[in-house]
Amino acid sequence: MEHVQKVFQKQESMEEMFHRRQASLKKLAAKQTRPVQPVAPRPEALTKSPCPSPGVRRGSENNSSEGNALRRGPYRRAKSEMSESRQGRSSSTGDEEESLAILRRHVMNELLDTERVYVEELLCVLEGYAAEMDNPLMTHLISAGLQNKKDVLFGNMEEIYHFHNRIFLRELENYIDCPELVGRCFLERMEEFQIYEKYCQNKPRSESLWRQCSDCPFFQECQKKLDHKLSLDSYLLKPVQRITKYQLLLKEMLKYSKSCEGAEDLQEALSSILGILKAVNDSMHLIAITGYDGNLSDLGKLLMQGSFSVWTDHKKGHAKVKDLARFKPMQRHLFLHEKAVLFCKKREENGEGYEKAPSYSYKQSLNMTAVGITENVKGDVKKFEIWYNAREEVYIIQAPTPEIKAAWVNEIRKVLTSQLQACREASQHRALEQSQSLPLPASSNTSPTKGNARNVKKLEERKTDPLSLEGYVSSTALPKPPEKGKDDTVTSSTSESSALAKKRFTLQGFANLKGQKASPTSPDKKAKRHEVKSDPTPFGLRGWSKTSHPLEAPEDNDGWSSAEEPINSSDAEEEGGVGPRKLAPGKYTVVADDEKGSPSALAVRSGDVVEVVEEGEEGLWYVRNLTSSKEGWVPATSLSTLLGKSSSAQCLSSSVW
Numbered sequence: 001m002e003h004v005q006k007v008f009q010k011q012e013s014m015e016e017m018f019h020r021r022q023a024s025l026k027k028l029a030a031k032q033t034r035p036v037q038p039v040a041p042r043p044e045a046l047t048k049s050p051c052p053s054p055g056v057r058r059g060s061e062n063n064s065s066e067g068n069a070l071r072r073g074p075y076r077r078a079k080s081e082m083s084e085s086r087q088g089r090s091s092s093t094g095d096e097e098e099s100l101a102i103l104r105r106h107v108m109n110e111l112l113d114t115e116r117v118y119v120e121e122l123l124c125v126l127e128g129y130a131a132e133m134d135n136p137l138m139t140h141l142i143s144a145g146l147q148n149k150k151d152v153l154f155g156n157m158e159e160i161y162h163f164h165n166r167i168f169l170r171e172l173e174n175y176i177d178c179p180e181l182v183g184r185c186f187l188e189r190m191e192e193f194q195i196y197e198k199y200c201q202n203k204p205r206s207e208s209l210w211r212q213c214s215d216c217p218f219f220q221e222c223q224k225k226l227d228h229k230l231s232l233d234s235y236l237l238k239p240v241q242r243i244t245k246y247q248l249l250l251k252e253m254l255k256y257s258k259s260c261e262g263a264e265d266l267q268e269a270l271s272s273i274l275g276i277l278k279a280v281n282d283s284m285h286l287i288a289i290t291g292y293d294g295n296l297s298d299l300g301k302l303l304m305q306g307s308f309s310v311w312t313d314h315k316k317g318h319a320k321v322k323d324l325a326r327f328k329p330m331q332r333h334l335f336l337h338e339k340a341v342l343f344c345k346k347r348e349e350n351g352e353g354y355e356k357a358p359s360y361s362y363k364q365s366l367n368m369t370a371v372g373i374t375e376n377v378k379g380d381v382k383k384f385e386i387w388y389n390a391r392e393e394v395y396i397i398q399a400p401t402p403e404i405k406a407a408w409v410n411e412i413r414k415v416l417t418s419q420l421q422a423c424r425e426a427s428q429h430r431a432l433e434q435s436q437s438l439p440l441p442a443s444s445n446t447s448p449t450k451g452n453a454r455n456v457k458k459l460e461e462r463k464t465d466p467l468s469l470e471g472y473v474s475s476t477a478l479p480k481p482p483e484k485g486k487d488d489t490v491t492s493s494t495s496e497s498s499a500l501a502k503k504r505f506t507l508q509g510f511a512n513l514k515g516q517k518a519s520p521t522s523p524d525k526k527a528k529r530h531e532v533k534s535d536p537t538p539f540g541l542r543g544w545s546k547t548s549h550p551l552e553a554p555e556d557n558d559g560w561s562s563a564e565e566p567i568n569s570s571d572a573e574e575e576g577g578v579g580p581r582k583l584a585p586g587k588y589t590v591v592a593d594d595e596k597g598s599p600s601a602l603a604v605r606s607g608d609v610v611e612v613v614e615e616g617e618e619g620l621w622y623v624r625n626l627t628s629s630k631e632g633w634v635p636a637t638s639l640s641t642l643l644g645k646s647s648s649a650q651c652l653s654s655s656v657w
Helices: 002-029 056-136 135-140 150-154 156-172 185-188 192-213 218-228 232-238 239-254 263-286 402-435 446-461 501-509 523-534 560-564 570-575 638-640
Strands: 302-314 317-321 330-337 340-347 359-369 371-374 383-388 393-398 586-590 608-615 620-625 630-635
Touching: 002 135, 002 263, 056 150, 056 218, 056 232, 056 239, 135 317, 135 446, 150 192, 156 185, 156 192, 185 239, 185 263, 185 630, 192 232, 192 263, 192 523, 232 239, 239 263, 263 302, 263 330, 263 340, 302 402, 383 402
Parallel strands: none
Antiparallel strands: 302 317, 302 330, 302 393, 330 340, 340 359, 371 383, 383 393, 586 608, 608 620, 620 630
């Protein structure tokens, strides 16, 4: 009966609004008949006489005053008509604002009414079902499969009830007179809404238990006591429906509040609720993964998930095992976490409800610390590459749409950049702590640059764990070379917009060069070149790419084609580097200025092309500036942040940064 009365009240208010709107439109549409005014002919110009008579002057004055009065008449009427139309427009604007206010009140009333009903239904389920499971008088009606399964059946419904009953409903009631500001209420309690993710993750287990025990006499008895027409499973679905309902109500409120003060809060609240719904949906897919031995929570937050077509290319030594010959790609469902990306095979299950939801068979995972990406693949704007361990494993990913591909590439780029930044900060902090613990020398005859380089070497020699975060390079410390044979990981990203990113990622190209065709050199230099090529990462950088291209690299080195050439040449593996690893000569483009610090040092500017001649002692490198034809020494600590990839080469093994 109450619902019927509310419907009638709503109908009456809508009719009243329509009548007001109709009246205002009629005022605008009504055309006022303008009376025809007699217009006097313009008086003829009188010939001017040197001394006009008083009679003529008086007559002309009378005629001109009459003409002015006649001419002023239409202007006055037009002015009055404009003021009337302006008043009509202002009244129509006022009516429109009033109608929007009425609509906002309706949305607010619906939000409050449905919230109160929702809280009552949750309380009814908790008292009528959950509490009765602990009632000794009802124990004989509970089946064996339902014993001690209250938490599985109801999840964290009690937590949801207390949040809405004690906090959220009361705060919503404070906005009944200013519904356009209700977005603030959602924003203040957005963290508490995360409890719905836990409930939705438990929902498949709850649904399965209900199907097994739905014919239990206990449920029938409770439903009879509560006089419910619907069974328990309908009420267990209420929280899922409610969190979905909020975004619809916020959209309606935002629709009628675009010019109000709280429009930005409403938009932000709507985006936050949609983000929670996405997280809930992703978590529902995540719990459907089967066959994964580890703990998925250890992989960090789930960022994205979706289905893709995948081709693979594996390199084992000099042999390549290609799946590119397969005309039909593999269908894989990818889960992108903060620490890993999972490849799963989607399997449709037969059944009802949550049993019909797809499951995902785990196939493999890639650690994000060893992952690189190529943003663009020739021939298809929907494809990108995910490669592993310096392109030993390459996965060509085809997204359903270019928009989905762009979203995934951007998200992977964010993960890799944040990881590298965190490692650099940790390495800098570690180096700072160790430098403070070193004793200061009594005297020194070397330059400050050489002294700093010597201290850096001492710091790196004291490191015992090459795989820890200290193994990453920092802007002030140069790590010790690793032992031969250890695998190195690759960390990369793909953006051209950040100069800081260039400084971060270009050291990898400087650290591991493929030998260039240069003028004949001495046997020592030739051996030095092979030693560098045989060592994947001379600076022992975990998290840096293994490959880079010289300045004269062909421009077709793009996308997938760059993976066709092995990273380490055969002559490098045959000769093998013995002894300390040296820097290979090569040409590079300077990406930052470096002032001349000593007489033997070389000043370089951004954009200069320099050629590395040899590596000297005390952490200095001898370079030749091809722009100014000057030669000199540059400190290694400065050079590592100064030299970048050439304009024609592809950073991160053909990925575009």
